[in-house]
Amino acid sequence: MSDVDSQFLRGLFDQEGSLHTGGRTALYRLYGLEGLLYVGISICPLTRVRTHLREQTWGPQVIGIQIDYPDDAEAAEREVVWTERPRYNVIFNGRHPPAPPDRASRLRTELAVEQRRLAEFEAAVPESPTHLRLLARGIKAKRAKIAKLVEGIGNAEAASVR
Known part of the structure; x- marks a missing residue:
């Protein structure tokens, strides 16, 4: 394998050896000979x-x-879990589908x-004035969205108490 290939492959993983996900949450399925395990x-x-x-016995x-x-x-x-019935999932594997989270x-x-x-965004180092403007715009948008989410959580919790 060339140095470029190994650098590319190393770049796919973080320091813990896990895939870089870009902040996204992954859904993973583990399969065995008899089908979906988890x-x-x-x-x-x-x-x-x-x-x-x-750590798991399976x-x-x-x-x-x-x-x-x-x-x-x-x-x-x-x-x-509800539709494919993995063998070792405990949560959501009952007779009735679980209620969506509140x-x-x-x-x-x-x-x-x-x-x-x-x-x-805040940790990024701008490479040019254009990058700086994009980062500043991104930070401003994220702060506004966070404020809106915090307000929404408060409203949702207040509504559930009533």
Whole structure:
């Protein structure tokens, strides 16, 4: 393998050896000889899969992995577990589909994503005045979205108390 290839491959992974996800949450499926064993979500899918392989009694049964990046990973996980019935998932694997999370929980998840993206913007070093303007615009937009999400969480929690 050439140096360019190895640099490219190293660039796909972070310091912990997990795929760079760009702040997105991955939906991963673990397969065994008899079919789907487990479904989960993570922002560091390979790190999480390695943990399963090391710590779960069913880890040695895993022979295949599929990683996707759906828009709403939590909803996708619920749907996959409900429809595909992975053998070792406990949550969402009952007789009735689970209720979707309440509005405040969904907003908290979105808030965490937006805060992480804001931190990435703020940590970026501009390469030119144009990059600086784009970063400043991105930071301003993320701060506005975070403020709106915090307000939405407060409203949702207040509405659920009533």
